[in-house]
Amino acid sequence: MRTVFSPLFxxxxxxxxxxxxxxxxxxxxxxxxxxxxQEQRKEAAAQIPTCQRPIGTLSVIEPEDATHWWTGQxxxxxxxxxxxxxxxxxxxxxxxxxxxxxxGQFERELAASGDLRGRSNVGKGxxxxxxxxxxxxxxxxxxxxxGNAVTGLLGGLIGGKAGAVVGGLNFRSKTAxxxxxxxxxxxxxxxxxxxxxxxxxxxxxxxxxxxFGGSGLGAAGVGGYAxxxxxxxxxxxxxxxxxxxxxQLGGLPDDASAAGAHQAVTVTRAGRLLANSKxxxxxxxxxxxxxxxxxxxxxxxxxxxxxxxxxxxxxxxxTMLELSR
Numbered sequence: 001m002r003t004v005f006s007p008l009f010x011x012x013x014x015x016x017x018x019x020x021x022x023x024x025x026x027x028x029x030x031x032x033x034x035x036x037x038q039e040q041r042k043e044a045a046a047q048i049p050t051c052q053r054p055i056g057t058l059s060v061i062e063p064e065d066a067t068h069w070w071t072g073q074x075x076x077x078x079x080x081x082x083x084x085x086x087x088x089x090x091x092x093x094x095x096x097x098x099x100x101x102x103x104g105q106f107e108r109e110l111a112a113s114g115d116l117r118g119r120s121n122v123g124k125g126x127x128x129x130x131x132x133x134x135x136x137x138x139x140x141x142x143x144x145x146x147g148n149a150v151t152g153l154l155g156g157l158i159g160g161k162a163g164a165v166v167g168g169l170n171f172r173s174k175t176a177x178x179x180x181x182x183x184x185x186x187x188x189x190x191x192x193x194x195x196x197x198x199x200x201x202x203x204x205x206x207x208x209x210x211x212f213g214g215s216g217l218g219a220a221g222v223g224g225y226a227x228x229x230x231x232x233x234x235x236x237x238x239x240x241x242x243x244x245x246x247x248q249l250g251g252l253p254d255d256a257s258a259a260g261a262h263q264a265v266t267v268t269r270a271g272r273l274l275a276n277s278k279x280x281x282x283x284x285x286x287x288x289x290x291x292x293x294x295x296x297x298x299x300x301x302x303x304x305x306x307x308x309x310x311x312x313x314x315x316x317x318x319t320m321l322e323l324s325r
Contacts, residue, residue, distance in 0.1 A: 196241030
């Protein structure tokens, strides 16, 4: 017996097959587009951010880590990696507080002893102050990550197989969890903190974007971070944290020294806190030597506007003041 299908059933079946055939490429294209977008986001994350103008002056110092984990992996200090980011990004003006500073201080000692030629123009009052201090470190070791303090310490020191985990690094699985902190020099406030995380699978994006190429970090004096797998993973983690730090600090004023609180001053001789810069009208109060005042930043010639510890505001001649120590 031959089965006969109705024309409507045949038409519906044909349409369903056609829809199934055409929907598979469409679904594949959608997935491919999503994958491409994800890869583009990772590519962007592997690029050092750039700024139109510096956010402020920055000093980068080493973490307080007695193990010096980077030496066990034959890597430069992490501060050198961050300095490479800073130089490429132009987001901060970098000041040296390491070997360069020590060499400069030696030159000043030569100048003070009279050994330098005349007009060498090396002396006091020329060192630029840092607005912020940045410290690169590892995220504290998770007790559930495996290993223990002893093996982690050995792994960091000798770089061998005695330990696989030290701090936020896992040498076996090639993962890194790092942290960057930024402190305001004047107020001692911690103005920004950011964590970065990377794994071996992220390395390809850095390589394809030129981050580890000859024109990238490989030419910036941090070759160990560009040429080794664990170095590249650490680089990607710190770059993620640095990019986030730049975004966090983007809203700060251009002149951090002007925005910060002004240094207190001390009265050197008896006088009066005046109502205005011209000295007219009744005095706000009398001033005694040793009293501490706080400049508001407003000046008219030698006259400074200041506040006392009780909140009284007035004007005083700067010739009666010295920086508090």
